[in-house]
Amino acid sequence: MLSGKKILLGVTGGIAAYKTTFLTRLLIKAGAEVKIVLTTSASSFVSPLTLSTLSKNPVLMDFVHQDDGSLSWNNHVELGLWADLMIIAPATANTLSKMANGTCDNLLLATYLSAKCPVYFAPAMDLDMYKHPSTKTTLDKLVSFGNKMIPAESGELASGLHGEGRMAEPETIRSFITNDLISGLPLKDKKVLITAGPTHEAIDPVRYLGNRSSGTMGFELAKSAAAQGARVVLVAGPTNLDTDNDRIQLIRVTSAQEMYDACHKHYANVDIAISAAAVADYRPKEVHTEKMKKKEGDLVIELERNPDILLSMGEQKKKQFLVGFALETENELENAKGKLKRKNLDAIVLNSLKDDGAGFGAGTNKVSFIDKNLDIKTFALKTKPEVAADIWGEIIARIHA
Incomplete structure (x- = not known):
């Protein structure tokens, strides 16, 4: 299902960002082409160099790209149009709120607002944040826009608490997207x-x-x-x-x-x-058990x-x-x-x-x-x-x- 797909992976600043190295590897192994956009805070949790190496594409963080003294523009519109699907993982409470309310203060959010493809997001935050009424409102609002939520899982959290809010595992994210893509296909269940x-x-x-x-x-x-x-x-x-x-x-x-x-x-x-x-x-x-030898005359x-x-x-x-x-x-x-x-x-x-x-x-x-x-x-x-x-x-x- 993912073979040949162009996937835009957005990574935000949460501890679960380290899992995106495994997610990127899984997407590449599935045959997808992956481009990655990081928020500035995400780079504190996962190395842009690591993700660039795994994806075989430059990792983008800012609107302006500087190379050997020359400046160029990372075109968020082109990125949004390039992708067959977009994944935001981990999606922190901060980024989710900005997505729901149209705040556009970094390259990732600008790209999200420009995307014409299906957008999947995997929430990741601590238990109390995940259970807060404002978070539920945000999640409901994003789903009402047509975005697809990959549910958070229960488990040990960075705070030491145990409960809901942990980002879905990379294998779960891949399976969720694959099954969702299959659901609308004409040979589903055949x-x-x-x-x-x-x-x-x-x-x-x-x-x-x-x-x-x-x-x-x-x-x-x-x-x-x-x-x-x-x-x-x-x-x-x-x-x-x-x-x-x-x-x-x-x-x-x-x-x-x-x-x-x-x-x-x-x-x-x-x-x-x-x-x-x-x-x-x-x-x-008759099948001969030994190689047949050439003889005089026809066979x-x-x-x-x-x-x-x-x-x-x-x-x-x-x-x-x-x-x-x-x-x-x-x-x-x-x-x-x-x-x-x-x-x-x-x-x-x-x-x-x-x-x-x-x-x-x-x-x-x-x-x-x-x-x-x-x-x-x-x-x-x-x-x-x-x-x-x-x-x-x-x-x-x-x-x-």
Whole structure:
């Protein structure tokens, strides 16, 4: 959820400011780009150099920036427009009151007032301050503005008291924001199964039957689904691709039989399944345990059918929205429609090897989306991430219809 997000972190002057080093690290590890604005008092609790090193961006504190005798302006308007979301943590009673009342006496507050993105704040103060009626009024007012409060936790406070007012832990802040971002997404609470890549069918310990599929289309479909709130099981054949998205469970397999087994382990529990893998239709009937030696004359390898993963899912379909892929070289539309009906699919994605830039090994694809009512939507040649977004747009339109 945070991968690729531009996050503006505002740090104010409380003892909990030291935790922002851990928070910054967590945001960076999640794939976010982080810029940090400190109040002057915050720099007494956490080093600007430390935060700059962790975020890989200069830490800003003042409206005017001085470098080698030259002066420049830290543009709070640009900062506010740059961010996809803003986090103020810790948010002291002083800063919260200023935010609620429009006081603008430092760069952080000016940036907050200029922000057009969602703003999250994590209160941090002592017990009596947190319980004071004025603080409650301030918090209610900020929430009424559309800001999102990350509740303070109970625990030992800097004064030695024990109670509410402690800033939420960095992991809690990250989880709160992630869950909040998911809550408005179209695939929230959906479980998705996707197959990707080729399968390799062993001939002997060093040789196999396979194809040129890279798995890119399936991986892009998985990333797009996760970005829209889904939990994804991605069953991938041999491929160099990888993912560190914590919403994608990557299961690596080699053969069609292994892919069949992995899919059916999860299929009953998913809402949507997309078969984007280029599964080998046949496998050698006999797999040699030792490397085969070259002999005189021709070699004949007897093949047998692999299990049809997509057909089996269509036969067992109950609640699932099931999507297949058809890569064709002739009679493309007729063959795709036949596969759609024969395998009991809800939709099929058609692409042709005759289209330049489509098919295996390319960074682009050109597809048509055909649903079970034979409504057809054809897209222009696009990058595979764009194609994945188009496919999900068609699926989401139908499951929410």
